[in-house]
Amino acid sequence: MKVDAVKTxxxxxxxxxxxxxxxxxxxxxxxxxxxxxYIAPITDNMLLNESxxxxxxxxxxxxxxxxxxxxxxxxxxxxxxxxxxTDLQSAIDKLLAGNTLVLIDGADxxxxxxxxxxxxxxxxxxxxxxxxxxxxxxxxxxxKFNLALIRKRVKSDDFVVKMLEIGEMTKTQxxxxxxxxxxDKKVVKDITNRLQSIKIDGILDSHYLxxxxxxxxxxLFKQVGDTEKPDILVGKMLEGRVGIVVDGxxxxxxxxxxxxxxxxxxxxxxTQPIRVAFVRALRLVGVILAVLLPGVYIALELYHxxxxxxxxxxxIMNSTQGIPFSPFIEILFIILLFEILYxxxxxxxxYFGMAMSIVGALILGDTAVSAGLVxxxxxxxxxxxxxxxxxxxxxxxxFSILRLIGxxxxxxxxxxxxxxFCVFILSYLSNFDSYKSAYLAPTSPYIEEDQKDSxxxxxxxxxxxxxxxxxxxxxxELRR
Amino acid sequence: MKVNYRQLSIMVFMSFIALKFLALPSxxxxxxxxxxxxxALILMIVDGLYVFVLxxxxxxxxxxxxxxxxxxxxxxxxxxxxxxxxxxxxxxxVGNISKGLKFFVVENLYSEYNWFVFVLPLMILIGFxxxxxxxxxxxxxxxxxxxxxxxLIYIALKALSGVDVLSFLPIFKDGFKPLVNSAWIHISWFGxxxxxxxxxxxxxxxxxxxxxxxxxxxxxxLIVQLLYFVFYGLFEVTCPTHNYCISDISQFSSTYSxxxxxxxxxxxxxxxxxxxxxxxxxYCIAQALKFLFDIKxxxxxxxxVMLYLLAWSFLGENTxxxxxxxxxxxxxxxxxxxxxxxxxxxxxxxxxxxxxxxxKKVKNERNEKEVKVNI
Numbered sequence: 001m002k003v004d005a006v007k008t009x010x011x012x013x014x015x016x017x018x019x020x021x022x023x024x025x026x027x028x029x030x031x032x033x034x035x036x037x038y039i040a041p042i043t044d045n046m047l048l049n050e051s052x053x054x055x056x057x058x059x060x061x062x063x064x065x066x067x068x069x070x071x072x073x074x075x076x077x078x079x080x081x082x083x084x085x086t087d088l089q090s091a092i093d094k095l096l097a098g099n100t101l102v103l104i105d106g107a108d109x110x111x112x113x114x115x116x117x118x119x120x121x122x123x124x125x126x127x128x129x130x131x132x133x134x135x136x137x138x139x140x141x142x143x144k145f146n147l148a149l150i151r152k153r154v155k156s157d158d159f160v161v162k163m164l165e166i167g168e169m170t171k172t173q174x175x176x177x178x179x180x181x182x183x184d185k186k187v188v189k190d191i192t193n194r195l196q197s198i199k200i201d202g203i204l205d206s207h208y209l210x211x212x213x214x215x216x217x218x219x220l221f222k223q224v225g226d227t228e229k230p231d232i233l234v235g236k237m238l239e240g241r242v243g244i245v246v247d248g249x250x251x252x253x254x255x256x257x258x259x260x261x262x263x264x265x266x267x268x269x270x271t272q273p274i275r276v277a278f279v280r281a282l283r284l285v286g287v288i289l290a291v292l293l294p295g296v297y298i299a300l301e302l303y304h305x306x307x308x309x310x311x312x313x314x315x316i317m318n319s320t321q322g323i324p325f326s327p328f329i330e331i332l333f334i335i336l337l338f339e340i341l342y343x344x345x346x347x348x349x350x351y352f353g354m355a356m357s358i359v360g361a362l363i364l365g366d367t368a369v370s371a372g373l374v375x376x377x378x379x380x381x382x383x384x385x386x387x388x389x390x391x392x393x394x395x396x397x398x399f400s401i402l403r404l405i406g407x408x409x410x411x412x413x414x415x416x417x418x419x420x421f422c423v424f425i426l427s428y429l430s431n432f433d434s435y436k437s438a439y440l441a442p443t444s445p446y447i448e449e450d451q452k453d454s455x456x457x458x459x460x461x462x463x464x465x466x467x468x469x470x471x472x473x474x475x476x477e478l479r480r
Numbered sequence: 481m482k483v484n485y486r487q488l489s490i491m492v493f494m495s496f497i498a499l500k501f502l503a504l505p506s507x508x509x510x511x512x513x514x515x516x517x518x519x520a521l522i523l524m525i526v527d528g529l530y531v532f533v534l535x536x537x538x539x540x541x542x543x544x545x546x547x548x549x550x551x552x553x554x555x556x557x558x559x560x561x562x563x564x565x566x567x568x569x570x571x572x573x574v575g576n577i578s579k580g581l582k583f584f585v586v587e588n589l590y591s592e593y594n595w596f597v598f599v600l601p602l603m604i605l606i607g608f609x610x611x612x613x614x615x616x617x618x619x620x621x622x623x624x625x626x627x628x629x630x631x632l633i634y635i636a637l638k639a640l641s642g643v644d645v646l647s648f649l650p651i652f653k654d655g656f657k658p659l660v661n662s663a664w665i666h667i668s669w670f671g672x673x674x675x676x677x678x679x680x681x682x683x684x685x686x687x688x689x690x691x692x693x694x695x696x697x698x699x700x701x702l703i704v705q706l707l708y709f710v711f712y713g714l715f716e717v718t719c720p721t722h723n724y725c726i727s728d729i730s731q732f733s734s735t736y737s738x739x740x741x742x743x744x745x746x747x748x749x750x751x752x753x754x755x756x757x758x759x760x761x762x763y764c765i766a767q768a769l770k771f772l773f774d775i776k777x778x779x780x781x782x783x784x785v786m787l788y789l790l791a792w793s794f795l796g797e798n799t800x801x802x803x804x805x806x807x808x809x810x811x812x813x814x815x816x817x818x819x820x821x822x823x824x825x826x827x828x829x830x831x832x833x834x835x836x837x838x839x840k841k842v843k844n845e846r847n848e849k850e851v852k853v854n855i
Contacts, residue, residue, distance in 0.1 A: 303590060304589060413597075413598065413601060414589065414590065415589065415748070415751075416585050416589060416590070416598060417598075417601060419748055419751045419752055419755070420601050420602060420605050420751075420755060422752070423605060423620060423624070423752055423755050423756065426619075426620050426624070427605070427609050427612065427616055427617075427620050430612070430615075430616050430623075431612050440619065440623070443623060444619040444623045445484060445486075445487065445622070446486060446622055
């Protein structure tokens with residue numbers, strides 16, 4: 001490759017279809033013409049001036065090397081990272097990633113300086129994982145910032161960051177992070193292979209990778225963990241998990257994933273164990289209510305009303321009298337109404353949100369009951385089930401589908417159907433082993449050692465060993 | 481796809497209690513009256529001992545499945561004959577559970593509905609569980625086991641205050657003959673360890689603790705004894721009229737606030753327990769069919785099992801009488817051979833095989849030595 005500052009720049013511009021944001025700055029350096037080629041929106045102007053233009057223009061010392069490329073690299077360019085390219089395409093790839101290319105007349109190489117302008121929002125508490133106690137830092141959309149947040153917490157030489165590039169068009173940076181001596185190498189290899197085999201135009205968020213990482217692609221159930229908080233990620237990595245950080249996404253994926261993870265909260269580790277046991281039991285009850293309550297209510301109303309205590313039965317009969325719909329249609333109607341309200345509420349501008357809540361909850365709900373279209377117990381049942389979804393927000397989307405299935409099963413087969421449905425779900429989830437970890441562990445298979453942090457939590461000093469449920473290399477070594 | 485030792489212990493536990501709370505307590509009462517408790521106790525202890533015989537055989541089989549193991553000990557013809565016998569035993573259990581579940585659901589929950597509608601989702605569930613293999617059934621058993629136990633203990637304790645302890649006295653007033661008669665007639669309700677034949681080669685003995693298995697067996701015996709004690713103490717001479725012990729204890733116990741109140745826990749947990757047991761024994765049939773006809777894959781054997789389950793849903797109420805007349809003596813013989821003769825036969829066959837193998841080895845060594853001397 002022979003570089004001609006002007007012609008090579010023209011060549012690059014042509015390759016990039018004469019994009020208007022490709023800029024250049026010509027500089028004379030001891031009689032040699034140098035072209036600085038950069039993409040304006042993603043280049044830090046101040047850095048460009050300070051580390052490239054100023055040193056080149058004001059260099060007054062004698063040149064020590066005959067090789068101008070080496071001289072620039074060693075003594076002139078005030079940039080921490082200077083890369084040498086021997087082919088044009090790799091130089092263009094780096095230009096697109098925020099490098100400024102130094103095109104030197106007559107040279108056979110191109111220099112690249114990383115001057116990427118990082119636009120990032122401030123580190124804030126993620127809205128999906130609010131805590132009462134514990135760290136409030138959350139990931140941002142910048143990969144570099146996110147890695148810095150992890151590095152801040154990890155000072156071990158065991159910590160590994162493995163970079164990958166995914167997406168033909170977006171060339172998104174994806175980082176695999178893990179502790180080398182803790183993680184199961186086969187799991188890392190498996191994840192790396194899966195990621196490297198991805199053929200896609202672009203990765204715009206970490207969730208684009210989820211379907212490539214799942215074993216059961218069409219399953220309703222979540223198989224890849226995620227977190228927005230560096231403290232949670234480091235905690236998971238210390239147990240042997242691998243983190244997948246994607247540039248442009250504040251959500252970091254974690255693998256292997258077990259169902260119990262979503263029953264745990266980062267708050268749990270900063271609270272008294274007795275309180276944690278109580279809260280986790282509540283969450284478990286919440287899951288059952290979220291998924292089964294409307295289905296069980298329909299089953300009782302349609303088939304098993306004799307089972308209900310007489311006083312309770314009379315109350316329900318009084319409130320359901322005169323309702324024009326069957327219990328199934330009634331519950332279905334309220335569920336759909338709630339789902340529509342939910343969808344509208346989260347997508348609506350914030351200032352409309354409050355008004356929407358009032359219209360939805362008060363006006364629509366209250367009017368429907370007063371008009372005799374739906375009964376108060378049905379509204380209460382669906383509302384209670386809807387609220388309990390968010391006891392475990394990570395599973396809310398799955399729960400809403402399961403609830404709908406539960407309603408259909410309850411309406412068609414009653415309690416018997418609901419019970420078979422429960423056994424079916426358990427049976428289905430029992431097979432979800434992925435990345436050498438059982439999905440329902442440590443409940444099934446029961447792992448006694450891991451009960452220290454399952455439905456109850458022991459104190460931090462009692463949790464001395466890494467969990468066996470997660471594939472890792474240091475099962476028996478001291479954890480803390 | 482192996483099950484661990486704890487899961488096997490739980491499966492044994494579930495199998496031990498599965499058939500015991502349907503019609504068995506009232507059937508036992510006909511011959512042995514209040515002393516039926518002892519019939520159940522003795523047969524369950526014997527079953528418990530056979531669990532260890534089968535575990536011993538499993539270890540001796542060295543990862544071989546039952547077909548390969550029996551073939552190596554007994555030859556192909558006898559092996560196939562035994563497989564037919566085992567299929568009959570499993571089919572009896574599946575039929576019994578299926579029938580029990582049918583009457584439990586239809587009588588207690590949906591008196592106006594056709595069982596045929598309910599058997600279809602059950603078939604889907606069972607088919608799915610068989611397809612996913614024995615580890616799936618083991619894991620589900622592991623998860624639901626304790627909820628079932630809590631349900632059973634709850635109903636027993638709730639009804640305990642209504643039990644008339646004096647009704648059990650004097651004990652053994654009719655001697656031991658009725659007990660022996662009753663044990664033989666209803667032996668087909670026992671033989672709870674026969675499912676273990678199909679577990680050969682599927683058990684991981686890595687974390688084996690015999691004490692764990694013993695605890696589960698004792699626990700199963702205690703639960704059955706407790707519920708039988710409550711059942712016989714509550715209903716006394718009217719026991720034979722109460723066909724379904726589990727639902728009748730909660731429905732007709734005078735300690736309940738309202739007659740006809742059905743305990744929620746019983747309804748829920750009993751259906752779950754029966755579904756899981758149905759899956760286990762259906763899996764055993766499917767597996768035995770695979771060995772018998774050398775079927776590749778699972779689909780064909782699953783379809784056959786599903787058809788068998790479906791057939792049970794077509795049989796009307798008269799089948800109870802039919803079963804009592806036609807099946808019981810036949811079932812007793814099958815169970816007796818499958819559960820109590822076969823393990824011993826296999827132990828003997830294995831011992832003979834081992835002796836023969838050793839003799840052959842010694843003979844070969846001697847021959848080799850003679851050849852060396854001649855050279």
